[in-house]
Amino acid sequence: MAQFLVTVRSRLSSAAPHQLYLIDADMDAATIQRFTAELLHDPVVQDAAVSPLGALDDLALPEGAWGIEVAYLPGVTDNEAESIRIGAERLGLPVPHVVRTLRRHLAASPDAQAEAVLREVCNPLVQTAITLRGGADVLAQRAAFYTHLLQTPADTTPHIARVDMLDADDEELLRISREGILALDLEEMRAIQAFFRAEGRQPTDGELETLAQTWSEHCSHKTFKAKVRYRSAGDSSLPADAQRYPALAQLAQPGEVAIDSLIKTFLIKSTNEILASHTDPWVLSVFVDNAGIVAFGPDHEVSIKVETHNHPSALEPFGGANTGVGGVIRDVLGVSAKPIANTDVLCFGPLDLPEADLTSGVLHPRTIASGVVAGVRDYGNKLGIPTVNGAVLYEEGYTANPLVFCGTVGLAPRGSNPHHLQPGDAVVVLGGRTGRDGIHGATFSSVELTHTTAQDVGSAVQIGDPITEKKVLDVLLQARDRGLYSAITDCGAGGLSSAVGEMGAETGVRVILDDVPLKYAGLQPWEIWLSEAQERMVISVPQPHLPELLALCEAEDVEATVIGEFTGDGRLTVLHRGATVVDMAMAFVHDGRPQRQLAAEWAAPAAPAAAPAPADPTQELKRLLAHPNIASKEPIIRTYDHEVGGRTVVKPLVGVERSGPGDAAVLRPLPTSPEGFALASGINPRYGEVDPYWMALAVVDEALRNVVAVGGDPRRAAVLDNFCWGDPRLTDRMAGLVRAVAGCYDAALAYGTPFISGKDSLNNEYRGADGARHAIPPTLLITALAHVPDVAKSVTMDVKEAGNRIYAVGLTKDERLGAHSPAASGLPKVDLATAPALLAALHQAIQAGLVRSCHDLSEGGLAVAAAEMSFAGGLGLALDLAKAPASGPLAGEALLFSESPTRFLVEVRPQDAAAFEAALAGLPAADIGEVTAAGELRIAHGAAPLVQASITELQAAWQGTQVV
Structure with missing residues (x-):
C-alpha cells in the first residue's frame, strides 16, 4: 500500500493556487505515474510532481513568505475525490482506498495578511487548514497534517441511549431540549413525557430525535398551524370599499381576533374558495404533495416548489445554496416529475459593509454572496437544469441572516405520480450514502442563529453532489414510466426518519438500519436514522x-438498498443489529404535538417622514439605476445556464444586446405544442417593514404583472408563498406575519389566483455575543406560474421600433415609500377594484398582437422602467407625464418615481393604437409619448423638462454596480 502526494501547478500563472491530491492506494511507482498522468493533470497547461508521503518534496518558503493548505474535513462530501475514484475504476486502474483533495495558496506578504486570506479560503465548518511559515521546518508539519487527513473513521460499538425524562421537572425538560438541539418547547416536552409515562419506559435517543424533527418548525409548520390571538387598536389603512379586503376588515376590528391556523384560515381557504368556482379543474394538487401541481395541456402536468436554505447558507454559503438547489429539485422528483427549470431569489447584506461593522461570528456579505451564487451555479449547471428567473436584494437586515430561495419546475405525464402504497411493499433508499452530515438540520433551522451556532451544529452544514442526483433523476423517471414504485418522497430535513415516517404514516413501517449504506464507519444508530445526507430518495416498491x-x-x-417494509400495524419501528432504536405509534408521531398558542399585537406604524424632492431628477434616476437592488444582475445571471434543455423562450436577459432585465421567463415544455408557461416572482421587504399586509398585496400584484407582461394569462395563474420572518413568539413579529397571510388571502380571492404550495422559514434572527438581536425585515416571496396560450405571442420589455407609441397603463398615486429614493409619501397600496380587470385586459391585448413590448413598473417607478426599456432596445423615448393616468394633480417627481402597483409601460404600433385603447376601455391607460431613434431618454411634465440623458450613460449607471 502506497501513500503519496501529487502536486499540480499551473504553467499559466505562478500565482494560481496549487492543486494537491493525497492518495492512499495499492500502486507501484509506474502505476502512480500513469494514475497521475491520466487523471490528475493536463500536461498542456499544468505540471505535476509525485512525492511519497515518507519523502515529501521540499517546499522551501523564504523568510516573509507563507502558505496555506486547505482540505475538506473528514466526512464532508468531496466530489472531486469521488470523481477520481470513479475515473480510476473506469480506466482499469487500482481504485484508491482514500483520496483527499487540497488547495495550496502561496504568497510573500506580512503575516497579518495570511490570517485574512485564511478567513477567505477556509470555512472551519467544512474545511481544515494548515498555515506554513517561511523559514520554519514545514516538512514535519505537512507530514502530520497529511497523515491525519488520510485516516478513516474507525467503527464504534453502536449505543442506543435512554433519555431519563419521565420524572424530570419543567426546568430539566427544557435543558434536555436545549442541550440536545431539539428545538422543542415546554408543552411539547411535556407531551412527550406523558406519552412515555403511559408507555412505562424512558424514550431512546432515536425516539426523542425523531419527534424533534417531526415536530420541528421546519417540518410541521407549527406556527402556521397555531391558535393565534391577534389584537390591534383598529386599522386606519382599511379602504372605503372594505368588502374587497375581507381579511383586513376582520383584523381591523378593535379588540381580539381568534385565528385557528393561519394556513387553514387564509391560504388553504382562499384556494378552496377559488377552485370551487372553477369549472375547469386545472389545479391538480395543492398543499399535500412535495410540490404544487397544475395541468398542462390534455396529457401533462407541471409541478413547482420553492424552498429556502437560509441558516445553512449563513454558515457555509456554497454548501448551503448548493444543497438548497439539490433539495428543491428532489421535491419535484418527489412528485415523479422531470425538473426543467430552476429559480433563485437571494437576499444579502450590503456588499460594501465595513468589516468593522460586522457582528461577531457573521461572515461578510461579499463572502456569502459569492459562495451562494457559486453554489446555485454549481448544482443547476451540472444537472443540466436552466436557472431562468430570480432576483437579488441587498439590505442591512440580511447581513447576519441571508435568505436563499431556491425553486424548481417539473414536467410529467398527467397522473404519473403514484399514491398507492400497500402493506408489504419494500422500503428502498436510493442515491447517495448516509453520513454524519446534515444531522439536526431540521431543528437547527427552526431556531435563531447565535454567535455559537457554528460550533453547536456544524454537522448541519453539507456539500451537495449534483452528479449523483442526476443519476438518481434518470433512474426515477425510468422507474416511473415502468410503474415500478407505489409511492415516492425525497430524503430531506430529518433524513430517513422524515421520509420513511411520512410515507408510512397511514400504514406503519419497519426499518432495519443495518442495511443503510454508509459513507464511513462510526455512526450511531440515531445518526443513521436522522442524517440529512444529500441526494437520497425513498420509494415504496411492490x-x-x-x-x-x-x-x-x-x-x-445508482446504489439502491432495501431497508425495510411497510407493515400495516400503525407503528414506526426501527431496529439496528436487533436492538430497538424507535418503537412508537404513528398516531403520536404525527398527531401528538400539542397545538401552539401564540399572541399577536399590532401597532400601526408611524407615517413615513416626508423628504424634499430631488433637486435634479436626471441625477436621481442615475442614482436609482445604480442602486444594488435595481442595478444589472448580469454578472450573476451569466454564470447560470439558462438555455440548457432548449425550452427557454423568454430569457432572464433580453433586448438587442441580451442585457435588459426581463420581467419573467417563458418556457415551452413540449416541442409538439405552442403552449408554455411564464415564471416570475414578487418581493419587497421594505414595504414589509411598514405594513406586511400591504406588502403581501404588493408582491402578489408584482408577481402577476410580471407574468402578464410577457404573455401569461392571469386567469390561469397559480402562486406560491415563501414567508421568511423573525421569532413568532414575539408579539409584534407574529402580528406582522398574521397581516401578511391575511394579505395573501385578500389578494388570492381578488385575482382569482390559487396558492398551490408554500413554505415558511421563521426565527430568522441572529443573537450576538452581547445578547443583541438582529431580525431580518419581514419578507414574503411570491412566485407566479401562468399559462401562456402561444409562446410565439410572448413579448419582452425592450422597445422595438422608432415611431411606436408608449402607453402608461395603471393609475399613478403619490406613493413613494422612500425604498430607493429620499422622498417619502406613503406605502403603495393595491386597488383590488381595478387591478384584476386591468391585468386581464392587458393580457387580451397581448394575445391579440397589439403589444410590441411591455414592462412592469416597480422599484424606482416609471423613470427606471422607461430607462430600462430604452437602453435594452437601443432606442430613445420621448414622454410627457402630464398625460399619464393619475389620482389627481401630481408633481413631476411623484409621476417619475412613484411605486404605485398594477402599472405598465406598453409599446404599441400607431396602427394598433385605437384597438389597444378599445381593449383597455374604462381602465386607466393613456398615450404618453413615443419611441425615438435619438438614443436619448427625454421625460417632461407638460412644458417642464424632468429627465434628459443618453441611453448610453443610463446603461452605464445601471451596469456599473458591484453585485457579487
Missing part, C-alpha cells in the same frame, strides 16, 4: 417489482 427496480439501478450505477 415485492414483484423489486428485482426489476434493483436491476435498473445497478445498470445506471
Whole structure:
C-alpha cells in the first residue's frame, strides 16, 4: 500500500493556487505515474510532481513568505475525490482506498495578511487548514497534517441511549431540549413525557430525535398551524370599499381576533374558495404533495416548489445554496416529475459593509454572496437544469441572516405520480450514502442563529453532489414510466426518519438500519436514522417489482438498498443489529404535538417622514439605476445556464444586446405544442417593514404583472408563498406575519389566483455575543406560474421600433415609500377594484398582437422602467407625464418615481393604437409619448423638462454596480 502526494501547478500563472491530491492506494511507482498522468493533470497547461508521503518534496518558503493548505474535513462530501475514484475504476486502474483533495495558496506578504486570506479560503465548518511559515521546518508539519487527513473513521460499538425524562421537572425538560438541539418547547416536552409515562419506559435517543424533527418548525409548520390571538387598536389603512379586503376588515376590528391556523384560515381557504368556482379543474394538487401541481395541456402536468436554505447558507454559503438547489429539485422528483427549470431569489447584506461593522461570528456579505451564487451555479449547471428567473436584494437586515430561495419546475405525464402504497411493499433508499452530515438540520433551522451556532451544529452544514442526483433523476423517471414504485418522497430535513415516517404514516413501517449504506464507519444508530445526507430518495416498491427496480439501478450505477417494509400495524419501528432504536405509534408521531398558542399585537406604524424632492431628477434616476437592488444582475445571471434543455423562450436577459432585465421567463415544455408557461416572482421587504399586509398585496400584484407582461394569462395563474420572518413568539413579529397571510388571502380571492404550495422559514434572527438581536425585515416571496396560450405571442420589455407609441397603463398615486429614493409619501397600496380587470385586459391585448413590448413598473417607478426599456432596445423615448393616468394633480417627481402597483409601460404600433385603447376601455391607460431613434431618454411634465440623458450613460449607471 502506497501513500503519496501529487502536486499540480499551473504553467499559466505562478500565482494560481496549487492543486494537491493525497492518495492512499495499492500502486507501484509506474502505476502512480500513469494514475497521475491520466487523471490528475493536463500536461498542456499544468505540471505535476509525485512525492511519497515518507519523502515529501521540499517546499522551501523564504523568510516573509507563507502558505496555506486547505482540505475538506473528514466526512464532508468531496466530489472531486469521488470523481477520481470513479475515473480510476473506469480506466482499469487500482481504485484508491482514500483520496483527499487540497488547495495550496502561496504568497510573500506580512503575516497579518495570511490570517485574512485564511478567513477567505477556509470555512472551519467544512474545511481544515494548515498555515506554513517561511523559514520554519514545514516538512514535519505537512507530514502530520497529511497523515491525519488520510485516516478513516474507525467503527464504534453502536449505543442506543435512554433519555431519563419521565420524572424530570419543567426546568430539566427544557435543558434536555436545549442541550440536545431539539428545538422543542415546554408543552411539547411535556407531551412527550406523558406519552412515555403511559408507555412505562424512558424514550431512546432515536425516539426523542425523531419527534424533534417531526415536530420541528421546519417540518410541521407549527406556527402556521397555531391558535393565534391577534389584537390591534383598529386599522386606519382599511379602504372605503372594505368588502374587497375581507381579511383586513376582520383584523381591523378593535379588540381580539381568534385565528385557528393561519394556513387553514387564509391560504388553504382562499384556494378552496377559488377552485370551487372553477369549472375547469386545472389545479391538480395543492398543499399535500412535495410540490404544487397544475395541468398542462390534455396529457401533462407541471409541478413547482420553492424552498429556502437560509441558516445553512449563513454558515457555509456554497454548501448551503448548493444543497438548497439539490433539495428543491428532489421535491419535484418527489412528485415523479422531470425538473426543467430552476429559480433563485437571494437576499444579502450590503456588499460594501465595513468589516468593522460586522457582528461577531457573521461572515461578510461579499463572502456569502459569492459562495451562494457559486453554489446555485454549481448544482443547476451540472444537472443540466436552466436557472431562468430570480432576483437579488441587498439590505442591512440580511447581513447576519441571508435568505436563499431556491425553486424548481417539473414536467410529467398527467397522473404519473403514484399514491398507492400497500402493506408489504419494500422500503428502498436510493442515491447517495448516509453520513454524519446534515444531522439536526431540521431543528437547527427552526431556531435563531447565535454567535455559537457554528460550533453547536456544524454537522448541519453539507456539500451537495449534483452528479449523483442526476443519476438518481434518470433512474426515477425510468422507474416511473415502468410503474415500478407505489409511492415516492425525497430524503430531506430529518433524513430517513422524515421520509420513511411520512410515507408510512397511514400504514406503519419497519426499518432495519443495518442495511443503510454508509459513507464511513462510526455512526450511531440515531445518526443513521436522522442524517440529512444529500441526494437520497425513498420509494415504496411492490415485492414483484423489486428485482426489476434493483436491476435498473445497478445498470445506471445508482446504489439502491432495501431497508425495510411497510407493515400495516400503525407503528414506526426501527431496529439496528436487533436492538430497538424507535418503537412508537404513528398516531403520536404525527398527531401528538400539542397545538401552539401564540399572541399577536399590532401597532400601526408611524407615517413615513416626508423628504424634499430631488433637486435634479436626471441625477436621481442615475442614482436609482445604480442602486444594488435595481442595478444589472448580469454578472450573476451569466454564470447560470439558462438555455440548457432548449425550452427557454423568454430569457432572464433580453433586448438587442441580451442585457435588459426581463420581467419573467417563458418556457415551452413540449416541442409538439405552442403552449408554455411564464415564471416570475414578487418581493419587497421594505414595504414589509411598514405594513406586511400591504406588502403581501404588493408582491402578489408584482408577481402577476410580471407574468402578464410577457404573455401569461392571469386567469390561469397559480402562486406560491415563501414567508421568511423573525421569532413568532414575539408579539409584534407574529402580528406582522398574521397581516401578511391575511394579505395573501385578500389578494388570492381578488385575482382569482390559487396558492398551490408554500413554505415558511421563521426565527430568522441572529443573537450576538452581547445578547443583541438582529431580525431580518419581514419578507414574503411570491412566485407566479401562468399559462401562456402561444409562446410565439410572448413579448419582452425592450422597445422595438422608432415611431411606436408608449402607453402608461395603471393609475399613478403619490406613493413613494422612500425604498430607493429620499422622498417619502406613503406605502403603495393595491386597488383590488381595478387591478384584476386591468391585468386581464392587458393580457387580451397581448394575445391579440397589439403589444410590441411591455414592462412592469416597480422599484424606482416609471423613470427606471422607461430607462430600462430604452437602453435594452437601443432606442430613445420621448414622454410627457402630464398625460399619464393619475389620482389627481401630481408633481413631476411623484409621476417619475412613484411605486404605485398594477402599472405598465406598453409599446404599441400607431396602427394598433385605437384597438389597444378599445381593449383597455374604462381602465386607466393613456398615450404618453413615443419611441425615438435619438438614443436619448427625454421625460417632461407638460412644458417642464424632468429627465434628459443618453441611453448610453443610463446603461452605464445601471451596469456599473458591484453585485457579487
